[in-house]
Amino acid sequence: MSPAHTEVTAQPADLDPCGHEDHPDCGIRDVLDRIGDKWSVLVIVELAGGPRRFRELQRAIDGISQRMLTLTVRRLERDGLVHRTVYPTVPAQVDYRLTETGASLTHLVKALADWSLTHRAVIAEARHQYDQTHPDHDIR
Amino acid sequence: MSPAHTEVTAQPADLDPCGHEDHPDCGIRDVLDRIGDKWSVLVIVELAGGPRRFRELQRAIDGISQRMLTLTVRRLERDGLVHRTVYPTVPAQVDYRLTETGASLTHLVKALADWSLTHRAVIAEARHQYDQTHPDHDIR
Numbered sequence: 609m610s611p612a613h614t615e616v617t618a619q620p621a622d623l624d625p626c627g628h629e630d631h632p633d634c635g636i637r638d639v640l641d642r643i644g645d646k647w648s649v650l651v652i653v654e655l656a657g658g659p660r661r662f663r664e665l666q667r668a669i670d671g672i673s674q675r676m677l678t679l680t681v682r683r684l685e686r687d688g689l690v691h692r693t694v695y696p697t698v699p700a701q702v703d704y705r706l707t708e709t710g711a712s713l714t715h716l717v718k719a720l721a722d723w724s725l726t727h728r729a730v731i732a733e734a735r736h737q738y739d740q741t742h743p744d745h746d747i748r
Numbered sequence: 749m750s751p752a753h754t755e756v757t758a759q760p761a762d763l764d765p766c767g768h769e770d771h772p773d774c775g776i777r778d779v780l781d782r783i784g785d786k787w788s789v790l791v792i793v794e795l796a797g798g799p800r801r802f803r804e805l806q807r808a809i810d811g812i813s814q815r816m817l818t819l820t821v822r823r824l825e826r827d828g829l830v831h832r833t834v835y836p837t838v839p840a841q842v843d844y845r846l847t848e849t850g851a852s853l854t855h856l857v858k859a860l861a862d863w864s865l866t867h868r869a870v871i872a873e874a875r876h877q878y879d880q881t882h883p884d885h886d887i888r
Contacts, residue, residue: 618848620795620851622796623796623858623861626790627812628808628809629811634865635860636793636864638868639863639864640789643779643780643784644785645784650766653765653776656760656761656762656763657763668767669768670767670768672767685878686874687874687875688875706760711760711761712863714761718763719859723775723779723852727852728778731827733828734826734827734849735827735828738825738826
């Protein structure tokens with residue numbers, strides 16, 4: 609890897625500051641609302657594998673209550689990330705699948721997951737070093 | 749845009765299921781821990797603009813307490829995302845800057861922010877439609 613290449617990858621992205629409530633809209637708060645919601649992300653990841661019924665989602669996602677899953681799929685449907693299909697059977701069958709917008713978000717979730725895996729060893733080493741040099745910092 | 753192209757972009761990413769605590773490690777839980785923490789993301793975004801002192805970070809990020817900022821920069825330093833520099837002045841000056849690992853994460857945060865902005869109109873329209881057709885769903 610050439611020094612020039614290292615220099616390029618070390619550059620942070622060109623991000624607008626967003627620490628103030630009244631800052632110009634940069635999309636970061638939206639991101640935090642969306643990706644910060646663990647259940648939404650887990651439902652999106654599960655649906656990346658294909659359409660699922662409600663019970664299948666509930667079984668696939670440890671610890672999610674029926675009420676929380678109901679709210680989560682409604683929010684995702686409301687945002688246009690998930691499509692709910694009702695089949696005219698008796699009893700009616702319902703399944704959920706990602707819309708094109710929802711599917712596009714999975715690629716970013718995957719990029720983040722890949723980033724985590726790629727940097728896991730470096731982060732673990734950094735934590736080890738930090739804990740050695742700051743034995744008094746209880747921040748875990 | 750050709751139908752073939754639409755089909756490709758509509759494909760979700762190839763993500764392992766991760767709804768179970770004991771699922772094979774896919775990085776998603778790490779992502780949720782990291783990006784799910786609003787203060788960490790806001791500090792990283794602020795530092796994308798360059799090195800900052802503690803007080804500068806505190807001023808830049810609305811609503812963060814001194815204790816929460818202390819914890820947040822320590823966690824980021826422990827993870828090797830932020831480097832803390834102490835200058836041998838009297839009184840000592842301290843600043844914080846992104847490491848190469850931290851800088852690489854800003855590109856993903858930016859990709860997420862860009863995704864939000866790109867899809868904002870579609871999402872707003874989906875919400876409008878949903879609220880029209882489900883006036884009884886109070887999920888906001």
